[in-house]
Amino acid sequence: MLAAIRMTCSLLKLRIGVAIAASALAGIAVANGPAPSLSQAAGLALAVLGASGAAGAFNHYYERDLDRLMRRTRGRPFARGAFSESLWWPASFLALLLASLALAYVTAGTMSALFVFLGAFTYGIVYTVWLKRRSTWNIVIGGLAGGSSGSEVVRYLSFGDHLFDNLFQGVVDLGDVMYFVSLTVLALFIGSQAVESRRWR
Numbered sequence: 001m002l003a004a005i006r007m008t009c010s011l012l013k014l015r016i017g018v019a020i021a022a023s024a025l026a027g028i029a030v031a032n033g034p035a036p037s038l039s040q041a042a043g044l045a046l047a048v049l050g051a052s053g054a055a056g057a058f059n060h061y062y063e064r065d066l067d068r069l070m071r072r073t074r075g076r077p078f079a080r081g082a083f084s085e086s087l088w089w090p091a092s093f094l095a096l097l098l099a100s101l102a103l104a105y106v107t108a109g110t111m112s113a114l115f116v117f118l119g120a121f122t123y124g125i126v127y128t129v130w131l132k133r134r135s136t137w138n139i140v141i142g143g144l145a146g147g148s149s150g151s152e153v154v155r156y157l158s159f160g161d162h163l164f165d166n167l168f169q170g171v172v173d174l175g176d177v178m179y180f181v182s183l184t185v186l187a188l189f190i191g192s193q194a195v196e197s198r199r200w201r
Contacts, residue, residue, distance in 0.1 A: 011077050013056030020052050020119070021045040036108065043107030044116075050100030051116045054093045055124035061089050062128050 009015070025045055028036060036044070060067070060078050067079035077083045097120055105113035 007077050007082065011057050011060055011083075012053030013059075014049075014053065016056065017049045017052035021048045024048045040107045043103055044112060047100045047104035047107065047113075047116055048119070050103070051097055051120040052123075054097035054100065055120040055128075057096075058090060058093045058124045059128045061085075061093070063132070066133075 022045075025041060028041055028044070060076055063073075064076075064078035064085070067073035067076050073079060078085070078089075083089070097117075100120075101113050101117055104116045
């Protein structure tokens with residue numbers, strides 16, 4: 001029983017998921033506006049934990065060949081053969097993600113569900129599938145996944161806050177300048193990676 005619990009914690013990367021859920025709760029605590037109820041906060045934290053677990057488990061499944069090569073990861077369930085390869089695994093991870101998104105939508109609304117999805121998508125697809133085997137920038141982009149669940153981080157990343165709240169009112173803030181410079185650099189980086197990937201096909 002204890003071994004099964006440990007394997008589940010490893011598969012879903014629950015230690016990381018708990019940290020991300022705690023970050024989301026911290027963001028809720030310092031966000032502007034009325035405070036959510038205890039049930040809403042608990043539901044959102046559980047949704048973040050579930051979505052993080054789904055993305056982490058997919059990472060285990062997708063990276064099982066590379067995990068066998070590294071001492072740190074060769075003991076993971078898929079890498080050591082404790083779980084056999086099957087399409088049922090990614091289907092079950094997708095089901096967990098969808099259930100988590102539904103919970104986020106019911107407890108905290110559309111925008112919260114969207115950001116929970118973006119966090120899982122960034123880690124599961126952008127980081128794991130698109131970048132990890134191609135670019136040394138993978139860890140930087142992957143780090144954005146956790147930030148997508150924290151409401152204050154998300155608020156800062158919001159285009160509207162920088163454009164409408166400040167610039168359209170005639171206020172030029174250094175933070176807004178850095179935001180748009182960073183956005184430009186990110187767009188150039190993504191564009192260069194797209195060109196580079198086509199070049200090697």
